[in-house]
Amino acid sequence: MPTSVRFEQITAPEAPEFPGNIFSNCLKADNQVVLSGMVASAAAGGVIGGDSAYEQARACFAKIEKLVEAAGGSLADVAKLTIYLTDIADRPEIGRARKEFFDGRMPASTLIGVNALAGPEYKVEIEAIAFLEDGG
Amino acid sequence: MPTSVRFEQITAPEAPEFPGNIFSNCLKADNQVVLSGMVASAAAGGVIGGDSAYEQARACFAKIEKLVEAAGGSLADVAKLTIYLTDIADRPEIGRARKEFFDGRMPASTLIGVNALAGPEYKVEIEAIAFLEDGG
Amino acid sequence: MPTSVRFEQITAPEAPEFPGNIFSNCLKADNQVVLSGMVASAAAGGVIGGDSAYEQARACFAKIEKLVEAAGGSLADVAKLTIYLTDIADRPEIGRARKEFFDGRMPASTLIGVNALAGPEYKVEIEAIAFLEDGG
Numbered sequence: 001m002p003t004s005v006r007f008e009q010i011t012a013p014e015a016p017e018f019p020g021n022i023f024s025n026c027l028k029a030d031n032q033v034v035l036s037g038m039v040a041s042a043a044a045g046g047v048i049g050g051d052s053a054y055e056q057a058r059a060c061f062a063k064i065e066k067l068v069e070a071a072g073g074s075l076a077d078v079a080k081l082t083i084y085l086t087d088i089a090d091r092p093e094i095g096r097a098r099k100e101f102f103d104g105r106m107p108a109s110t111l112i113g114v115n116a117l118a119g120p121e122y123k124v125e126i127e128a129i130a131f132l133e134d135g136g
Numbered sequence: 137m138p139t140s141v142r143f144e145q146i147t148a149p150e151a152p153e154f155p156g157n158i159f160s161n162c163l164k165a166d167n168q169v170v171l172s173g174m175v176a177s178a179a180a181g182g183v184i185g186g187d188s189a190y191e192q193a194r195a196c197f198a199k200i201e202k203l204v205e206a207a208g209g210s211l212a213d214v215a216k217l218t219i220y221l222t223d224i225a226d227r228p229e230i231g232r233a234r235k236e237f238f239d240g241r242m243p244a245s246t247l248i249g250v251n252a253l254a255g256p257e258y259k260v261e262i263e264a265i266a267f268l269e270d271g272g
Numbered sequence: 273m274p275t276s277v278r279f280e281q282i283t284a285p286e287a288p289e290f291p292g293n294i295f296s297n298c299l300k301a302d303n304q305v306v307l308s309g310m311v312a313s314a315a316a317g318g319v320i321g322g323d324s325a326y327e328q329a330r331a332c333f334a335k336i337e338k339l340v341e342a343a344g345g346s347l348a349d350v351a352k353l354t355i356y357l358t359d360i361a362d363r364p365e366i367g368r369a370r371k372e373f374f375d376g377r378m379p380a381s382t383l384i385g386v387n388a389l390a391g392p393e394y395k396v397e398i399e400a401i402a403f404l405e406d407g408g
Contacts (some may be wrong), residue, residue: 002348006348006349006405007351007403009378013162018264020367020371021376021378022185022367022370022371022374022378022381023353023370023374023378023379023380023381024378024380025380026380027351027352027378027380028187028387028402029351029380029403030303031166032351032403034351034352034380034401035380036352036380036381036382037381037382037383037384064391076142077142079143079165079168079170080170080172081159082382083250084382084384086251088251088252088253088254094275095156095158098158098159099156099158102158102159104157105158106145106157106159106160106163107163108156108159108160108161108162108163108170108171108172109159109160109172109173110172110173110218110220110261110263111254112173112220112250112251112252112253112261113174113250113251113252113253114250114251114384114385114386115360115384115386115387116357116360116384116385116387117360117384117385118360118383120270125382125384127382129170131143131165131166131168133142133234149306167302176314187340212278213278215299215301215304215306216299216306216308217295221388222387224387224388224389224390227390231292231294234294234295235292235294238294238295240293242281242293242294242295242296242299243295243296243299244295244296244297244298244299244306244307244308245294245295245296245308245309245388246308246309246356246397246399247309248309248356248386248387248388248397249386249387249388249389250386250387251387265306267279267301267302267304269278
């Protein structure tokens with residue numbers, strides 16, 4: 001982490017950082033955990049889940065889970081999800097993946113259909129914000 | 137509200153929750169009121185305002201108002217709006233509705249044109265974040 | 273600033289407010305600095321940078337910098353950027369501009385391709401949230 005960054009950069013092996021040191025996947029700012037939009041990029045390159053929106057969404061949620069845990073919290077601390085889809089018809093599949101990760105937890109959520117994500121291989125991008133309980 | 141949710145779920149009759157317990161319209165996290173994107177869905181089913189972007193926006197703002205009030209605040213506590221439109225030409229109509237709810241209050245605001253919302257019947261979706269004065 | 277606004281409205285000459293008093297470019301809410309999506313609008317009218325996505329992005333980042341500074345912070349306090357592009361092919365150019373402003377600082381970031389921004393002359397809109405160190 002560059003020394004000039006005043007927030008704590010939160011990392012997890014499952015969520016590879018984008019090359020080039022131009023942004024962070026996750027920062028802790030006061031007691032908030034602020035995440036970039038996660039896509040299903042694999043650490044070894046390529047896309048987790050291929051062209052399955054369901055599998056890509058699971059990969060995004062898994063990254064969010066690992067990052068929030070690395071920050072000292074859990075998925076129960078996620079207050080908001082923002083879900084970007086390139087094909088709105090994938091909405092039920094994304095909902096299925098969400099239920100597997102968030103069942104019984106109900107963050108606020110916005111879902112929109114967009115023109116494009118960071119690469120044409122991505123069908124879904126998911127952003128989250130969490131609030132840690134300890135005020136940390 | 138499922139017991140595992142650690143935030144206070146804020147509800148209002150005017151803002152029916154999405155079926156299936158997969159997300160919340162509104163949570164209180166610390167002193168922040170975090171809202172999902174609101175659409176003009178009616179409690180009894182169907183769309184408030186039909187194909188009028190102005191009436192749909194009014195319905196969204198009314199839901200935001202009721203939810204923030206249910207959390208103990210008012211529209212004066214809304215710090216940010218994010219407005220998603222399926223047809224950017226509806227922007228003046230959305231502005232007219234906004235002025236009726238927010239006149240003299242001036243939250244930060246982002247407005248973008250998107251490909252799709254949760255259903256083809258929706259012309260606008262509006263998300264908000266509020267900060268309660270008492271530190272919640 | 274209308275007296276009914278309970279947040280501190282933050283302004284900077286380089287970031288002209290949208291006419292009509294319908295929203296604020298920037299508010300300070302507790303110790304958070306909440307910004308609207310910035311576009312490359314010039315104070316004197318017209319677009320800074322013409323049809324160059326790189327120059328437009330630089331204008332957006334410069335506005336963000338001036339507003340966060342007016343709030344008592346700096347770009348090092350920016351925790352999150354959300355970047356909306358009308359043409360995803362402009363992504364490398366936006367990245368180049370970002371690096372010039374944020375080199376060594378690495379906020380969280382989401383970048384999506386959208387259908388439309390506030391006017392057809394804009395190629396990029398950039399939103400930010402910052403956390404001031406002093407608890408503001």
